[in-house]
Amino acid sequence: GEDVSLGVVGDQLMESFLSIIDELTAQIEELESLIEETAASLEETQLLMTIPGVSFYSSLLITSEIGEIDRFDEAKQVVSYAGLDPVVRESGDSRTEGSISKRGSGDLRWILVQCVQTAVHRCNDPYLGRFYARLKQRKNHQIAIVATARKLLVSIFHMLEREEVYDPPEVSA
Template identity: 65%
Template sequence: ANPGELKLISDSDKKTDRVDAKQLARMVRLGSIPESYVPTDEVRQARALVRGRQKLVENRTEYANKIHGLLSDHGITREVKPLSVKGREFLAELSLPAPWDALLESYLELIQVLTEQIESLEAEIEERAGSLKETQLLMTIPGVSYFTALTIYAELGEINRFDRAKEVVSYVGLNPIIRESGDSRFEGSISKRGSGRVRWLLVQASYSAVHTCEDEYLSRFYNRLARKKNSKTAIVATARKLLVSMYHMLDREEVYDPPGVST
């Protein structure tokens, strides 16, 4: 059995020892202790692509930050973006004393190499997303790019390993934490278990669907909740609703067709 799966896949999002014990006992009784998930070759390949790209982006950001450190050490307070065309032009003309000039040149060269590698992987990610039925379905959602679609597919794996939408929400960490004390029950912030990258992409896709693509279904849900609570709570809840829609789409092999939307 996979200890992580016991925590992530189980329905229980209530943070009490009593509930946890009951949940585990139920799983043992029903013989439903989850086995370690073994992804298919397609899922493993997708994971390698999106995680590889993310690592390259992190490396590039690291060198950009090193450049900011060099500039700060030499009293250059101008805001410079090493990844932008204007920023690179400014840095190319900058004259620093040795050996920092050589360091700056090396960092810029490494950023250029990493950028080319990132672009190469992004082209492959786009091609892969266009060839899989799961990602093709996800890309019918307004605001969901090929990169978001492939990342969701890669990190979730085969959708049939989840019995219901609630399990996917818990797996990604968008489920609210429930705390009980006596007869009182409190719903707190989300658990943030699972992939933070997936949560971030879902929030960004939800923001795009609501504010840019004007998705009627998600916009109506977001606006209603934002009036009652606040925009941050509303967009996280919208991301959760978007994930639930994704689950049903993949489970039923259907394109995005939200309920109650005029056509």
């Protein structure tokens, strides 16, 4: 076969690129350690990490997006803040609930959906998994996942408000 040589300049460029990649990899590992240490040192993130599917990264993002839980009086306020509340259309005597409002934090909605996907599909959480499976029989996957994310957020609200670890109600077979 043909000898594909990059020459002296090409070899130096390759070494330079590999050196940069090694440096960036080391910086990423350092930052990940710092994030993990930060999550482990905060009470709120420790509580959230007791939920199947919620990692140190997820718990930090959720707590930073929600902020102080005391600013919400009830669960439906934090649900609305996340934009997971349904859009209600009323006309005369008719009232219909449509899609979610998406008025709130897109990052919070996104991370909750990621956590639910993990809890339901990888961690086999019985509480969230059963809720998702029941909804999926009647609705499509996306509707079921978003509704389960809303349910997770309500659980998170109560956990942070009461300073309790994840302890879902017993799930009967």
